[in-house]
Structures are given as structure tokens and as C-alpha cells.
Amino acid sequence: xxxxxxxxxxxxxxxxxxxxxxxxxxxxxxxxxxxxxxxxxxxxxxxxxxxxxxxxxxxxxxxxxxxxxxxxxxxxxxxxxxxxxxxxxxxxxxxxxxxxxxx
Amino acid sequence: xxxxxxxxxxxxxxxxxxxxxxxxxxxxxxxxxxxxxxxxxxxxxxxxxxxxxxxxxxxxxxxxxxxxxxxxxxxxxxxxxxxxxxxxxxxxxxxxxxxxxxxxxxxxxxxxxxxxxxxxxxxxxxxxxxxxxxxxxxxxxxxxxxxxxxxxxxxxxxxxxxxxxxxxxxxxxxxxxxxxxxxxxxxxxxxxxxxxxxxxxxxxxxxxxxxxxxxxxxxxxxxxxxxxxxxxxxxxxxxxxxxxxxxxxxxxxxxxxxxxxxxxxxxxxxxxxxxxxxxxxxxxxxxxxxxxxxxxxxxxxxxxxxxxxxxxxxxxxxxxxxxxxxxxxxxxxxxxxxxxxxxxxxxxxxxxxxxxxxxxxxxxxxxxxxxxxxxxx
Numbered sequence: 001x002x003x004x005x006x007x008x009x010x011x012x013x014x015x016x017x018x019x020x021x022x023x024x025x026x027x028x029x030x031x032x033x034x035x036x037x038x039x040x041x042x043x044x045x046x047x048x049x050x051x052x053x054x055x056x057x058x059x060x061x062x063x064x065x066x067x068x069x070x071x072x073x074x075x076x077x078x079x080x081x082x083x084x085x086x087x088x089x090x091x092x093x094x095x096x097x098x099x100x101x102x103x
Numbered sequence: 104x105x106x107x108x109x110x111x112x113x114x115x116x117x118x119x120x121x122x123x124x125x126x127x128x129x130x131x132x133x134x135x136x137x138x139x140x141x142x143x144x145x146x147x148x149x150x151x152x153x154x155x156x157x158x159x160x161x162x163x164x165x166x167x168x169x170x171x172x173x174x175x176x177x178x179x180x181x182x183x184x185x186x187x188x189x190x191x192x193x194x195x196x197x198x199x200x201x202x203x204x205x206x207x208x209x210x211x212x213x214x215x216x217x218x219x220x221x222x223x224x225x226x227x228x229x230x231x232x233x234x235x236x237x238x239x240x241x242x243x244x245x246x247x248x249x250x251x252x253x254x255x256x257x258x259x260x261x262x263x264x265x266x267x268x269x270x271x272x273x274x275x276x277x278x279x280x281x282x283x284x285x286x287x288x289x290x291x292x293x294x295x296x297x298x299x300x301x302x303x304x305x306x307x308x309x310x311x312x313x314x315x316x317x318x319x320x321x322x323x324x325x326x327x328x329x330x331x332x333x334x335x336x337x338x339x340x341x342x343x344x345x346x347x348x349x350x351x352x353x354x355x356x357x358x359x360x361x362x363x364x365x366x367x368x369x370x371x372x373x374x375x376x377x378x379x380x381x382x383x384x385x386x387x388x389x390x391x392x393x394x395x396x397x398x399x400x401x402x403x404x405x406x407x408x409x410x411x412x413x414x415x416x417x418x419x420x421x422x423x424x425x426x427x428x429x430x431x432x433x434x435x436x437x438x439x440x441x442x443x444x445x446x447x448x449x450x451x452x453x454x455x456x457x458x459x460x461x462x463x464x465x466x467x468x469x470x471x472x473x474x475x476x477x478x479x480x
Contacts, residue, residue, distance in 0.1 A: 016341070016342065016343060017233075017465065018228075018229040018233065018465055024341035024343070025341075042248075042252075043248035043251045043252060044248075045244055045247040045248055045251070045299045045300045045301075046297075046299065046300050047239065047240050047243070047244045047247075047298070047299045048296075048297050048298060048299065049240075049296070049297075049298045049299075049304075050238070050239075050240025050241055050243070051216065051219055051220050051223065051240065051241060051310075052216065052217070052219075052220035052240075053238070053240055059237065059238060059239075059240070061237060061239055061244040061247075061248070061299070062248075063248045063466070071343075071466060073233070073234060073237070073239070073244075073245065073248075073465070073466065074237070075237040075238075091236065092232065092233070092236045093233075093236040093237050094233065094237070
């Protein structure tokens with residue numbers, strides 16, 4: 001499914017993840033779900049070893065600044081640091097795929 | 104009346120505990136050693152605090168029952184690397200308010216591989232729901248990206264983090280309680296197997312089984328340490344930042360003002376070393392690199408031992424026994440201030456600092472606290 005659900009304030013322009021009940025920026029009690037589907041990869045790391053996962057193939061994890069400002073962590077598929085990405089939710093996981101390579 | 108730390112102990116850390124070892128048995132072992140160190144009997148203990156990831160379904164009250172302790176003060180801490188200083192914060196106030204006379208604080212875990220995987224994958228709801236499914240495989244990926252940001256901010260290469268790991272391993276060589284004691288060379292660090300770029304196996308704490316304990320008392324019969332100042336600030340930036348500053352940055356000025364001391368007065372330091380970058384972040388937050396030059400901090404103060412940091416070897420070399428990790432550094436600094444550190448003793452150390460950090464809320468830790476300690480007797 002294209003897009004990921006993040007959290008946003010009804011009263012100010014704060015955006016973030018995970019869901020907040022009260023806005024950390026302005027203290028409003030009114031927050032809502034916001035769907036975003038694009039962003040930029042800021043860091044990427046290849047996870048080569050993980051406890052309980054010997055033998056699994058490496059996974060690339062990225063830190064993505066989504067349009068609107070919320071910073072999330074996603075699995076990268078065909079994307080690297082600097083790339084603009086499209087964001088998807090697949091079986092509960094945030095997945096980021098490159099739109100274009102950074103020049 | 105000022106509360107004092109009158110006893111410390113560590114139940115020896117092991118990589119592969121026997122089947123008879125449980126989380127409860129290691130906590131009990133640390134507790135017994137700490138009582139002996141403080142010169143106390145169970146009947147003297149009227150307060151108990153416990154930090155453990157794996158004691159469930161038991162809690163502090165259950166451990167009090169198993170130890171036959173009748174307590175006027177009781178707490179459980181679930182705050183990982185910040186739990187020891189958190190419990191110390193509350194125990195000191197309790198003793199000074201007259202709620203208890205001798206408070207025992209214990210922290211530790213036996214985490215078999217399966218329990219460890221469950222712990223890191225279900226650490227909190229956002230990890231369970233949004234990180235484990237990727238899969239991130241634990242916090243290493245998150246701190247790998249934080250380390251990349253740190254490298255970019257401070258213009259550092261992997262060598263600098265290697266120097267921190269090598270420096271701590273050299274201290275571990277003089278600590279019989281450390282699990283990894285053989286000297287580590289920078290070459291060995293740089294060619295070590297990678298875990299999550301740029302972190303190698305030597306950037307990640309080895310998981311061990313063990314426990315630590317301290318006693319906080321209204322009076323001392325032997326050597327004791329007092330608290331000059333203790334501060335905490337949790338969820339400092341609402342997870343909206345880059346993780347390269349913790350709550351310590353905000354509370355450091357208050358800490359130094361209240362303690363009447365400054366970074367230059369510290370003779371021995373323990374910072375929470377879940378990763379070399381986080382040790383450096385805490386040192387910077389606390390004011391140990393006031394020119395912001397982290398490369399110079401490493402080369403001129405840490406590697407030279409001009410500023411003794413993580414003198415037990417830290418978690419990176421001694422091991423992380425689950426929730427004991429936060430108390431390990433506290434036990435080490437108190438041991439140094441009580442002149443009981445043996446071959447790794449900092450001669451004449453009278454004043455030291457310990458910081459706690461942890462509880463990865465999504466992109467980095469949300470808890471941070473710090474204490475300045477002074478030798479009394």
C-alpha cells in the first residue's frame with residue numbers, strides 16, 4: 001500500500017512518528033493521523049548480523065525525512081542515502097523505494 | 104543528613120551461564136556481596152529497588168519476599184541504562200527524608216539468546232510494531248545511523264570510534280571482572296566483521312549474564328561516597344532531533360552549578376557506552392569537550408588517560424548484563440572513589456561522575472541522567 005501513516009497536530013504544523021496523543025510542540029490535545037508517501041533518505045545502513053537471524057540475507061535500513069518533516073525509519077529497497085523515495089506500508093513495515101538517484 | 108553509598112558489588116559477568124543460573128540467582132548473588140561490602144545484614148535493609156528486563160513475572164516485592172526483607176521503600180525500574188541513577192535518585196531522597204535507613208539497589212539479567220531477541224524486538228510498542236517488522240534486528244541499525252550522523256557532524260572516521268573501543272579494552276586488561284580483557288589493536292578493530300555500517304562487532308556491547316548492586320545508607324561504618332549533585336531529563340527533544348544531544352546537554356549547567364564543580368574537576372568518569380558514539384555524545388553534552396573538538400577529546404584526553412573514562416573497560420569490554428549496564432558504571436566509579444579498584448585504581452581519586460542513558464523510544468534513547476560523586480571517608 002502506498003503511503004505511511006504518521007502523526008500530526010490539528011493546531012500547528014508539527015509532524016512526527018510514532019503517534020502522539022498530545023502535540024509535543026504546542027500541547028494541543030488534538031492530534032490526527034497523516035498519510036505521507038515521499039521523503040529523502042538521510043542515512044542508510046546494511047544490517048549484516050542480527051541476533052537470532054544467522055543466515056538471513058542483509059537488510060538495508062534507512063532514516064528518511066518525510067515531506068512535512070517527520071523522520072521515520074524504513075527498509076530501503078533500491079534506495080541509498082541522498083535518494084528521494086516513495087514510501088509504502090507492507091505487512092506493517094515502512095518500505096522506501098527510490099524515485100531517482102541523487103546527482 | 105546526607106545519604107551515602109556504603110557498599111557496592113558485582114556478581115561476576117559470564118558469557119555462558121550454567122543451567123542453574125537464573126535472573127533471580129544473579130540478583131541475589133550481587134545483593135549478598137553488596138551487603139558484605141557494606142557490613143550489613145538482611146535485617147538492616149529497609150529499602151529495595153530492582154532493575155531487570157527478565158525478572159518478570161516477578162517484581163521487586165517478590166525479590167523482597169525471597170530475600171526475607173521487610174521494606175519501607177520499594178521500587179521497580181524499567182528504564183534500562185538509566186535505571187541505576189534513577190533508582191539512586193529516589194533512594195537518596197528516601198534516605199534523606201527518613202523513609203529508610205539502608206536501601207539495597209540491584210540490577211541484572213540472565214538473557215539467553217531467545218530471551219535477548221524477544222527483548223530487543225518487543226522493547227516497546229513502536230519497536231514491536233514499526234522497527235522489528237522491517238526487520239531492524241535490534242538497536243544496532245538505529246545507532247549505526249546515529250553514528251553516521253555523529254561522524255558527519257564531527258568530521259570523524261571509524262578510527263576515532265576504534266580508539267574509544269581500544270582505550271576501553273586497555274582498561275579492561277586490569278579488570279579481572281571484565282569478560283573481554285585481551286588488548287585490542289586499532290587494526291583489529293578496523294578489520295573486524297561488520298554488524299551494521301559503520302558499526303563492527305567491537306562497537307556493540309557483548310551480552311552477558313550478571314548483576315550489580317549498591318547500598319544507599321543514612322550512615323556509614325566504613326568507606327563511603329556522597330552525592331554532590333544528581334540530575335535527570337527524559338524525552339528532552341521529543342524524538343524530533345538527531346540523537347547527537349541528550350537531556351544531559353540541558354541539565355549539565357545545573358549539575359555543575361549545584362555540585363560546585365566542573366568537568367575539569369572530575370578524576371574518574373563512567374558514561375553509558377552502549378556504543379562508542381553515545382559515550383562521546385554524553386562526554387560532549389556534559390562539557391568535557393568545550394571547544395567541540397571530539398577528535399582532540401579522544402586523542403588528548405581519553406587515549407592518554409588524562410581523563411579516565413570507563414575504567415572497568417565499560418560495557419564494551421566488561422559486557423552488558425541487561426539492566427545491570429546502567430549500574431556497572433556507577434559501581435565502577437564508587438569503587439574507584441573508595442580506593443578499591445586494584446590494578447586499575449586512579450590514585451587519589453576523590454571526585455567522579457556517572458551518566459545513564461537509554462530506552463530507545465524510536466530513533467535514539469529517551470532517558471538521560473547523571474550524578475557527581477565525592478569520596479567521604
